[in-house]
Amino acid sequence: MNKKQSFIPALNYKWLTPLYDPLIAFTIRESTFKRHLVQQAAILDGHKVLDVGCGTATLTLLIKQTHTTANVVGIDADPDILDRARGKAKRSGLPILLDHGMSYQLPYADGTFDRVLSSLVFHHLTRERKVETLKEIHRVLRPEGELHIADWGKSSNRAMRAAFLLVQVLDGFETTTDNVNGLLPVLMEEAGFVGVEETKRFATVFGTLSLYRGRKNDEPRLLKDHKT
Numbered sequence: 001m002n003k004k005q006s007f008i009p010a011l012n013y014k015w016l017t018p019l020y021d022p023l024i025a026f027t028i029r030e031s032t033f034k035r036h037l038v039q040q041a042a043i044l045d046g047h048k049v050l051d052v053g054c055g056t057a058t059l060t061l062l063i064k065q066t067h068t069t070a071n072v073v074g075i076d077a078d079p080d081i082l083d084r085a086r087g088k089a090k091r092s093g094l095p096i097l098l099d100h101g102m103s104y105q106l107p108y109a110d111g112t113f114d115r116v117l118s119s120l121v122f123h124h125l126t127r128e129r130k131v132e133t134l135k136e137i138h139r140v141l142r143p144e145g146e147l148h149i150a151d152w153g154k155s156s157n158r159a160m161r162a163a164f165l166l167v168q169v170l171d172g173f174e175t176t177t178d179n180v181n182g183l184l185p186v187l188m189e190e191a192g193f194v195g196v197e198e199t200k201r202f203a204t205v206f207g208t209l210s211l212y213r214g215r216k217n218d219e220p221r222l223l224k225d226h227k228t
């Protein structure tokens with residue numbers, strides 16, 4: 001079936017992409033939360049690691065820099081941001097692979113990766129795309145492989161909820177509401193992940209950023225709605 005391949009760019013408008021790296025670095029404690037995400041992924045020597053929605057490849061490069069024996073691949077839907085990522089990778093001298101593709105149609109064989117990481121991508125996806133993406137990630141993970149996500153989560157307090165309205169106005173309410181309602185871990189479980197948990201929360205100027213983890217289970221569960 002041919003589905004329209006659509007995506008929301010890093011800052012919603014492509015002309016804002018050049019501002020992405022400085023904006024994220026200075027506003028949402030990027031270095032801190034990405035280091036935590038990589039640390040919790042517990043990547044081992046020789047692991048194959050995928051960064052879904054890699055953007056400018058800041059996380060992809062951090063993974064390679066801190067785990068030099070890992071095979072690290074980034075994938076993104078936006079060819080323009082991948083050009084920037086390739087420039088950064090070249091300047092860093094770190095050997096990573098950067099692919100063009102959709103999170104909900106990953107161009108990899110079943111069981112390819114030991115770890116999948118993803119940062120600030122799920123709030124760009126509709127509910128349908130979130131579910132499809134989680135199922136695709138589940139498919140490309142090997143048994144016992146792990147998914148580690150950093151994205152906007154349930155607000156810790158009213159101030160955080162108010163701050164998140166800025167993100168919702170920029171990136172759209174349709175794709176961000178599930179995040180702030182705390183639905184990501186529920187959707188992870190429905191896609192078949194086990195041991196799903198929110199591991200950490202960061203207070204930022206744009207709201208509460210959450211880290212999640214889940215492990216591959218070979219038998220995806222039925223959606224909650226269909227349970228007897």
Ligand SMILES: C[S@@+](CC[C@H](N)C(=O)[O-])C[C@H]1O[C@@H](n2cnc3c(N)ncnc32)[C@H](O)[C@@H]1O
Nearest residue numbers: 007010053054055076077078102103119120124
């Ligand atoms: C906010 S940026 C995050 C980039 C990077 N992961 C980071 O943490 O800085 C979201 C990225 O997801 C990409 N993206 C959005 N929808 C996508 C999809 N369906 N498949 C793959 N990439 C997607 C966008 O092109 C953009 O680069």
